[in-house]
Amino acid sequence: MTAPTIDTVALESGVRSYSRNWPAVFSRAVGSTVWDENGTPYLDFFAGAGALNYGHNHPRLKEVVLDYFASDQLVHSLDMFTTARGDFLQTFSEMILKPRGLDHRVAFPGPGGANAVEAALKLARKVTGRESIVNFTNAFHGMTLGALSVTGNSLKRGGAGIPLVHATPMPYDDYFDGDVPDFMYFERMLGDSGSGLNHPAAVIVEAVQGEGGINAARAEWLRALADLCKRYDILLILDDIQMGCGRTGGFFSFEEAGIVPDIICLSKSISGYGMPMALTLVRPELDIWEPGEHNGTFRGFSPAFATAAEAIRTFWADDTLERSTQAKGAHVESRFNQLVAKYPEHELIGKGRGLARGLQFGTAELAGQVCAAAYERGLLMETSGPEDEVMKILPPLTLTDDELNRGLRIIDESVDAVLGRS
Amino acid sequence: MTAPTIDTVALESGVRSYSRNWPAVFSRAVGSTVWDENGTPYLDFFAGAGALNYGHNHPRLKEVVLDYFASDQLVHSLDMFTTARGDFLQTFSEMILKPRGLDHRVAFPGPGGANAVEAALKLARKVTGRESIVNFTNAFHGMTLGALSVTGNSLKRGGAGIPLVHATPMPYDDYFDGDVPDFMYFERMLGDSGSGLNHPAAVIVEAVQGEGGINAARAEWLRALADLCKRYDILLILDDIQMGCGRTGGFFSFEEAGIVPDIICLSKSISGYGMPMALTLVRPELDIWEPGEHNGTFRGFSPAFATAAEAIRTFWADDTLERSTQAKGAHVESRFNQLVAKYPEHELIGKGRGLARGLQFGTAELAGQVCAAAYERGLLMETSGPEDEVMKILPPLTLTDDELNRGLRIIDESVDAVLGRS
């Protein structure tokens, strides 16, 4: 595990973060494994922070990408029609949207998740003529100014350098440990014309908060939220950037709840191959943009469209992946519960849904030590949560049972090493 | 020139724009030529809005990208150390920064130009503790909320749905046709404690405004701006997203002026292959970010680093490309001047620097008709400017003299067809 020469580090801004915890120089990756320059393998339970749901360099997608580049198809196409774009649109529509009863139109807002969120917020404001957005405690939606204003993390908010306005945070599901009826505060404020809450254009929500600490909202909470939005004429934006593309089981994380968001943000794993791509899906009646009113240079990175279409064909033709993810998720849950039971004095909390799983420790220090111990043992995973107190795993959905068990064993060992029992 | 099936169009948001003027479905591209699905070739004087300075699918870079993907190197790596990242940093430092006397640190702000701008604005505000930014008339910096607030175009600004604040536009070079001393207004306001102009954190500027209508600032204007910033303790952000990477001749568009911006934004052609990548370069003493204070999922799209490094080695080892670009640019200039002379009653104006060139018509209608006539003749180019009154060409820097002349002939014919003379 060698770090790069000091020269290279000195060339880069101090804003870099992952390389501080994982000083290895990585060079190759297949499936759930990453190798550093010395050939040391790491089992990857991080998966590009959710951008690699189908693992690294999946062989079928690799064929597609090699073929795409080899045949000199368009790499960069903005919003011109291309063969790859048309194929993606048809595949996405036929295999993802229609079977789920969705008739949303697809906008290509730019290459990353923040673009999808920015476009969603802009459109919601344009449609409603209102400015305010309601977000939730511990939400994460991105680092550009609009996306950051609806993000909770105070370090990241502080980086804006200007007051972040137009957003009011409401308590996420279970924020008060069940002591308070859902949406009591939010609905009371909406129904009171003297509350001082600006009538929101939209609510933006994650069905499972990843960066916020692997907080999974209950299906009934999401349904109640969708209902609330309808009653108060507020658009519902579902940010499925990290939790979509099968992370929680179904393609969309909100399927289980049976709701239909007005606007859906997708990115991260949508290309299936870790390539920059994002979508903003909008209900047809909301699609009132002028041509070019929102645009962006890399909104048409077409190799990503090619792998995205193929990934859909490969993984979403039937429910095999969905059922596998649920089964693996249940397995992780039971293993985490064993750790919770093993260390009652530490009041660990198992969290999550599907293969978005977390184990909450009492302090950031403990969670960080466990991740460091796992790294020493060849497992990549990171922390999340407001204080980084949650050990978070987002393994490739395609990992084998053996890989899953190997990773869980390393987690057990790492927790034992840190909490002092074996 | 067939349009896609109506079904595919109906699946997409009405925000799409290029496909309205160019209804062909493109499928393949090499160098300066793009082919549609029927095999019809188009000469590309658009080049991905400046993202394809080295043409489509350059053979040397194609080898690199194929090799990269074939060898299962990391596609998605956030800010982890990777072999490709280290190679890019060293190459960029040794071959681009050092020879130009720059010691900036490299931040990877996300996959697109707007990310580079958002990061620049955030850092400038953090460093200075001030909020206001001075931008310029007809600036274009991107579509996310922070970048949009410093962009001039009113259609795009209107899309924000909230009042865009914290930015004050100042007149760009030659905004008053030389009738007013440079920066008279700006400097008077800065020097007057009662002017009502908030002391800016930073000025953000393009050395040549592309979207704004191919407005090229004079070197002395840029120098005076840099000097003004220094005297008033304002950071200078140079947005070289569209005009960098050799578009105007030198690697950076500001080299000719001999200035050293505090922060430099790069994107578009930096990968050399049309792949999403962006950089924010910051003077070392400004690099005060906390680790992770700005981040983003696709800030480490490593195949782009590989082609970026190879593009630098291929095109920037000596001044061949720079001299070629200047020569070709001079050639375009003289040909445009002939059109200006040919149609005195239309008061055409030739604009630009290097291979960023424009021909301004009296109306958007004329400019649009010329572009449409060129498209019919197999040439891709678009309009820009506040009213889309400027015919704009950004051909690949690597196009052959023959291609250049062929394109210029089509332009001649198209202008003649529209303005009614031959």
Added chain:
Amino acid sequence: MTAPTIDTVALESGVRSYSRNWPAVFSRAVGSTVWDENGTPYLDFFAGAGALNYGHNHPRLKEVVLDYFASDQLVHSLDMFTTARGDFLQTFSEMILKPRGLDHRVAFPGPGGANAVEAALKLARKVTGRESIVNFTNAFHGMTLGALSVTGNSLKRGGAGIPLVHATPMPYDDYFDGDVPDFMYFERMLGDSGSGLNHPAAVIVEAVQGEGGINAARAEWLRALADLCKRYDILLILDDIQMGCGRTGGFFSFEEAGIVPDIICLSKSISGYGMPMALTLVRPELDIWEPGEHNGTFRGFSPAFATAAEAIRTFWADDTLERSTQAKGAHVESRFNQLVAKYPEHELIGKGRGLARGLQFGTAELAGQVCAAAYERGLLMETSGPEDEVMKILPPLTLTDDELNRGLRIIDESVDAVLGRS
């Protein structure tokens, strides 16, 4: 009860409101009685919306004001030293501040309550370097932009014409009918670095919300709020504009709770004679303003200082007024409770503290009809609350028992007339 000639009405903006419900032209007023131009008397349970706590044209203060004007003392003095200003400062300090253990410095922020609030918000932001303010549901603090941003009423907020930002409303005391622990939401958000709540510069609160519907916070709620502010390093601004000067019994409405606000806003009855005057009281260590950093033309309206000083000497040399207000308030409370008991099916709610009293009806219509019925019977009172569903009385503290009972009888009759029983 004649309305003015149509001509006069037509000259005035449609923004006028009180004259719509009380179309009489008033010409004379003494104590608790107002007469219209025809000599018809009205018993005044409105008292200038709390600006006439000592009644109209109190004879002792009338002597002072006549003497002041007759002797050609300064009417308009900005912040120059004047005899009247010095006398007021000493009297206020000796008889109001010191006996209550307060060492606040007195700023004269302008002639009205909104000025006092604007100055408070500006200073809190300057002291803390933060921008956000926490206000409460159904707060009312004024109509200038800063004051309006912390006001709850949506009609009034809508009048701003720009998004009102930098304020986050929190639930006022008893907002959830006691179902939720006090400050559960607020404190949870403050303690969670990922909540998305900007760390506030200050909390602004009324001890009794007048415009919000005569909502009286409990003493323990105010103490818990003061404690919360201290623990989280947030300044506490107490807006005592309507509820100060004895309205709830003690001179300050927060005395009963035993708290010491960082900043106190006073206006309305501070002059004792209905004259424009306002104060912003600040703890000495917060008084970091530059000379002239906040100013205003009418901040030194000196006749108001003269009556203000005399009002203090007249009413606050002992606790006679305070005890009388409490006794009268208790009497009103018991009479309102009788109405509540008489009409159980209407679920009336008696509200308030001291002589700030309200009777909440099920609808704005009923409350308005009761006020109209009372006006027909010669009693002035208005509604408040988010939907104007609360009949609100703020009688002069100096009214006689006979006047109080006469007014309460009219209220009884009016309620009976509207609710249909006698």
Added chain:
Amino acid sequence: MTAPTIDTVALESGVRSYSRNWPAVFSRAVGSTVWDENGTPYLDFFAGAGALNYGHNHPRLKEVVLDYFASDQLVHSLDMFTTARGDFLQTFSEMILKPRGLDHRVAFPGPGGANAVEAALKLARKVTGRESIVNFTNAFHGMTLGALSVTGNSLKRGGAGIPLVHATPMPYDDYFDGDVPDFMYFERMLGDSGSGLNHPAAVIVEAVQGEGGINAARAEWLRALADLCKRYDILLILDDIQMGCGRTGGFFSFEEAGIVPDIICLSKSISGYGMPMALTLVRPELDIWEPGEHNGTFRGFSPAFATAAEAIRTFWADDTLERSTQAKGAHVESRFNQLVAKYPEHELIGKGRGLARGLQFGTAELAGQVCAAAYERGLLMETSGPEDEVMKILPPLTLTDDELNRGLRIIDESVDAVLGRS
């Protein structure tokens, strides 16, 4: 000239300013003279910063005010109809508005000038549905958040504690010493859809800037501004708070230019007696406020209405005062010109119109020394301008020729004393 006891000073906030330059305790004032507690007289060329255009305690108005209070008329009446209010409205309409061809409706926005400005800005935004306001360099419009955002002075702006947004400053008349065509910058920006200037709801302007340094706009500049506003569908707000009520000759400062502003702000001298009062005059078609959408406790301070009506009858029945003000103004101008000629090396500049006059020095220090020297000689006047470099006089319009000459002699002596010649 004794200062007050130290105790009184210590009770007050350090934000006080005038009492720092004029440490006397003032106790009585008649016409143009103020006496301190020791009986020392001061000739008042300050006149309440323009709030005392008819001098202190004018005998005719004094009768009215004494009579008003003695007869127990209403002091505080919000927007109820009162005899005094009706009389004022009729008098103002008949004697001020109609003769000048104005049909504006009168709103009573609160007791001070800032209220008039806040109401104007709110209404302009509501009417147009836009947020941005264009103000001018060195404008002063007040200290509440909305008014402050359109004010130029950086010390006062800094006091806001939040970024002041939604306003863009444009150069006032002669800002570039005549080198640039009027409104070149503003109109170019308005006409350019890519300029980045948000389309403004309104322009707010003073015909003569008092706090900004006694800058008098030319009539043709004001006409061109009014024309520009009309062409670009922007409302014109004329802030006549300090320069109205005859200060420049005519009742309104804009009469000379022959323009009709959409909204006019009046305050300061409108009561005629130094009492808090303000008006927002709006063209009838703009009067779209909901009842109560803007309000305020002291918007109906009726004694001020009584003196305001009487002041109009006393001073505006014919053009005597207007001609006198012009004559006196011309006299001051010629005397200031003599000083300019006497000290050519100091490059003094005489400024102003009517009896709003300034003498600009090279530095704030010199201007301040001259004012201090004048104070020692019994003359009150203050400085203004961005650096306080302008000696500013706003004498009562009613001062006698003898008083005027006496004051001018003191000014001569003071200038001589400071500049070192006699």
